[in-house]
Amino acid sequence: MKLLFLLVLLGTVTAKVQDLSGKMFTFPQQTNSAHVKMSLANQCYQAVTVCHRSVTDLKRDHALFSVSTPSHDNSFLVFWNNGVQEMQTYVKTAVVGYGGWDYKSNKWHSICTTWDSVTGLGQMWFDGVPSIRKFIRSGESITGQAIVILGQEQDKHGGGFDINQSFVGMMSDVHMWDYILSPCEIQNYMENLHFTPGNVLNWNALDFDISGHVLIENKTVVCQLQNIRVGA
Numbered sequence: 001m002k003l004l005f006l007l008v009l010l011g012t013v014t015a016k017v018q019d020l021s022g023k024m025f026t027f028p029q030q031t032n033s034a035h036v037k038m039s040l041a042n043q044c045y046q047a048v049t050v051c052h053r054s055v056t057d058l059k060r061d062h063a064l065f066s067v068s069t070p071s072h073d074n075s076f077l078v079f080w081n082n083g084v085q086e087m088q089t090y091v092k093t094a095v096v097g098y099g100g101w102d103y104k105s106n107k108w109h110s111i112c113t114t115w116d117s118v119t120g121l122g123q124m125w126f127d128g129v130p131s132i133r134k135f136i137r138s139g140e141s142i143t144g145q146a147i148v149i150l151g152q153e154q155d156k157h158g159g160g161f162d163i164n165q166s167f168v169g170m171m172s173d174v175h176m177w178d179y180i181l182s183p184c185e186i187q188n189y190m191e192n193l194h195f196t197p198g199n200v201l202n203w204n205a206l207d208f209d210i211s212g213h214v215l216i217e218n219k220t221v222v223c224q225l226q227n228i229r230v231g232a
Helices: 002-010 183-190
Strands: 013-018 023-027 035-039 047-055 062-069 072-081 086-091 094-099 109-116 121-126 147-150 169-177 206-211 215-218
Touching (some): 047 072
Antiparallel strands (some): 023 215, 035 147, 062 072, 062 147
16 A cells, blocks of 8 residues: 555556545645546446545635546536535536535535436435435437546546646545436435445446546544543
């Protein structure tokens, strides 16, 4: 593991199928280059569910999960728009925002995002609370060789990164499914209970490449100290 950390600091690392249980990606600085990349085998998605946990102190726009295909930079994008204080979902050229979330700095948040091409409906779950369902786009699947990027927003297929949209913080438990996860399964994910791992991206068996200054670390845990009373 020490060797892996050293290689991450020096440049690009190809890490084939790792179990990242109890781990997190740390993006320690604002940059237009550092990122984690995953290429998807399937080339047609009629539905999508993406879940992840993240923590940041950014007070600006930033990307949380970016999928591009050769025909659309934002084939599927989860994005925090700081100007309007909304979590947004992009599907190709369409976008909807989900407002009212208490997106606190320096606090871990669990976020799941869904979209179904048949109905066109999307939904977001934030720390266990579901949003209303909103229409995004219908009648079209996400097709073509998809590239997933963590840490940056793609303005072209696999690149075109903007430093002012980069993610700084920690991210963990990233899963992606090619169907709409049931509310019970999403709630199980939110509460760290048993759930069906992603069949597209599985944090417990993740195939990824790291470029730039991104670390793999043990996920931070806050210790609970008990008050011990001594004497009468």
